[in-house]
Structure formats: structure tokens, C-alpha cells
Amino acid sequence: MSLDIASLRSILVQGKPENAAGRVLAVLDSPDLTVGRLNPIRNSAGKVLSLWRTREKISKHTGKCIPGVALLNSHLSRMSPDAMVDQYNFDTGTLAGSIFIDPSTGKFLGDTIVERNNKYRQGKDLEDRVSEPSRKSA
Amino acid sequence: MARERTAAQPAPVSARFLYRGVHAAHPALDQARRGVVLPGNSFGDVTPLEHNKGGISEASQFTSWTYEREVAEFHACKFGPGGVVLELLHDTPNPGDLWAWEASPDLFDEQEVLLRGIRTGATVIPI
Numbered sequence: 001m002s003l004d005i006a007s008l009r010s011i012l013v014q015g016k017p018e019n020a021a022g023r024v025l026a027v028l029d030s031p032d033l034t035v036g037r038l039n040p041i042r043n044s045a046g047k048v049l050s051l052w053r054t055r056e057k058i059s060k061h062t063g064k065c066i067p068g069v070a071l072l073n074s075h076l077s078r079m080s081p082d083a084m085v086d087q088y089n090f091d092t093g094t095l096a097g098s099i100f101i102d103p104s105t106g107k108f109l110g111d112t113i114v115e116r117n118n119k120y121r122q123g124k125d126l127e128d129r130v131s132e133p134s135r136k137s138a
Numbered sequence: 139m140a141r142e143r144t145a146a147q148p149a150p151v152s153a154r155f156l157y158r159g160v161h162a163a164h165p166a167l168d169q170a171r172r173g174v175v176l177p178g179n180s181f182g183d184v185t186p187l188e189h190n191k192g193g194i195s196e197a198s199q200f201t202s203w204t205y206e207r208e209v210a211e212f213h214a215c216k217f218g219p220g221g222v223v224l225e226l227l228h229d230t231p232n233p234g235d236l237w238a239w240e241a242s243p244d245l246f247d248e249q250e251v252l253l254r255g256i257r258t259g260a261t262v263i264p265i
Binding site: 041048050051062066089091097098112116117 | 161187188191192193194206208209212213216217243244245246247248
């Protein structure tokens with residue numbers, strides 16, 4: 001299932017008024033929004049959960065704040081491990097990360113959007129110089 | 139041939155090492171136990187940023203490494219015991235080598251560095 005920004009926004013507006021949805025809406029409404037690949041990355045809920053449960057543990061070790069990861073993992077842990085999850089990647093001038101949607105229901109599952117750091121900016125500058133125009137869209 | 143060091147033996151302090159956790163259910167675990175590092179797709183065109191955001195390792199020409207051995211251990215233990223941590227010196231490839239270290243955006247502050255390509259001879263640390 002491929003969604004455009006308007007469809008993603010609609011999913012978030014119709015969902016529960018959780019802080020995560022508000023944060024993601026702010027990203028989608030940002031004037032400097034950059035979308036990753038237009039088609040989502042699709043993985044099983046079990047695989048996505050194993051990655052983000054590990055990154056949640058690591059964040060407690062490093063002190064890095066990933067505001068949406070607990071809610072994402074909570075939702076994923078209630079899904080069948082074999083169920084599919086769609087991941088959409090986004091960037092703005094200050095934030096970067098992914099949002100996750102259940103493609104079978106259209107439900108918003110959570111996000112892993114974080115504040116960009118200096119290493120991000122250095123890498124993004126390099127990436128912008130070498131990437132093809134078709135890899136980016138507004 | 140892979141070198142093996144027990145978890146109790148620390149690396150020499152003079153060199154800067156990178157670590158990669160390979161969990162017990164990882165598709166490349168058998169190779170990892172022999173010190174071989176295989177990306178999901180050697181011919182992938184994933185960007186460092188896409189790789190760092192996660193979920194795309196099977197299509198990626200990169201593998202994820204970290205200066206923090208503890209971070210690698212978290213990944214190695216993702217599916218319980220049986221995983222390994224791989225260790226490589228952060229060195230420079232020789233002319234003709236088909237691998238390279240590349241900077242990661244490291245959005246999640248995991249001290250991540252990306253390795254493009256295939257490597258052999260990594261030190262294997264059982265977990």
C-alpha cells in the first residue's frame with residue numbers, strides 16, 4: 001500500500017489524539033518536509049518490534065530520546081508477529097525518522113522521529129550532493 | 139580464518155575497534171561465526187540515512203557497526219543467547235579492496251559507522 005502525504009495526514013487526524021500523532025502531523029505539515037522513498041518499506045511486525053525494542057533498550061543506555069518508540073513497541077507487541085507493517089521515512093530541517101502504519105487497517109502504529117544531530121547534517125549534506133534528483137520529492 | 143576472543147578478553151587499548159552484533163536468528167549468523175561479514179545485498183543502492191533509519195537491511199549494501207561494544211551486544215542478544223559480536227579495526231582499505239567504512243547519520247546516537255561490502259577475518263566474540 002503506497003500512501004501520499006494527504007492520506008497519511010488523514011490517518012493521523014482520524015486516529016486518537018495521542019502526542020505521537022500530533023508530533024507526526026507537525027512533521028508532515030513542515031514546509032521543508034522531505035519524503036524518503038514514496039513506497040513504504042514493508043516488514044513483519046515481529047521484525048520491526050525486534051529492532052525497535054532493541055533500540056529502545058539502547059536509548060536507555062545512551063540517553064538518546066526517541067519520543068515515539070515506547071508507543072510504537074506497545075502497538076507492535078499486540079500485533080501478530082507475522083502481520084505486515086509499513087514504514088514511511090521523513091525528514092525536515094530539524095527532525096528525521098519514520099512513521100509506521102498497519103496496512104491491513106490503515107491504523108497509525110507509532111513513529112521513531114528524532115531531532116537531527118550534527119552527524120546527520122554532515123551525512124545529509126554529502127547525500128544531497130551525490131543522490132539522484134529522483135530519490136527525493138517534496 | 140576467524141579469530142576468536144572470549145568475552146572476558148578486552149581489545150588492546152591503542153587501536154580503535156568497531157563492533158557488530160549478530161543475533162541468534164540472523165540469516166548471516168553462520169558466516170559471522172566464521173568472521174565473515176555479509177551485507178543483505180552487495181549490489182544495493184540504499185543511502186546511509188535509509189540504512190540508519192532501519193527496516194531495510196536485507197536490501198542494503200551496508201552493515202551496521204558501532205564503536206560501543208555494549209550497543210553491539212544489545213543487538214547480538216536480540217533473540218536470546220547464541221549471537222556473536224564481530225570486531226574489526228577501523229582501518230583503511232588497500233587499493234583494490236571492495237569494502238569501505240562510511241559515515242552514518244547516526245540519528246539514534248549509537249556511535250554507528252557503516253561498512254560497505256564484504257569483509258573476512260573479523261574477530262568473533264561469542265555472547
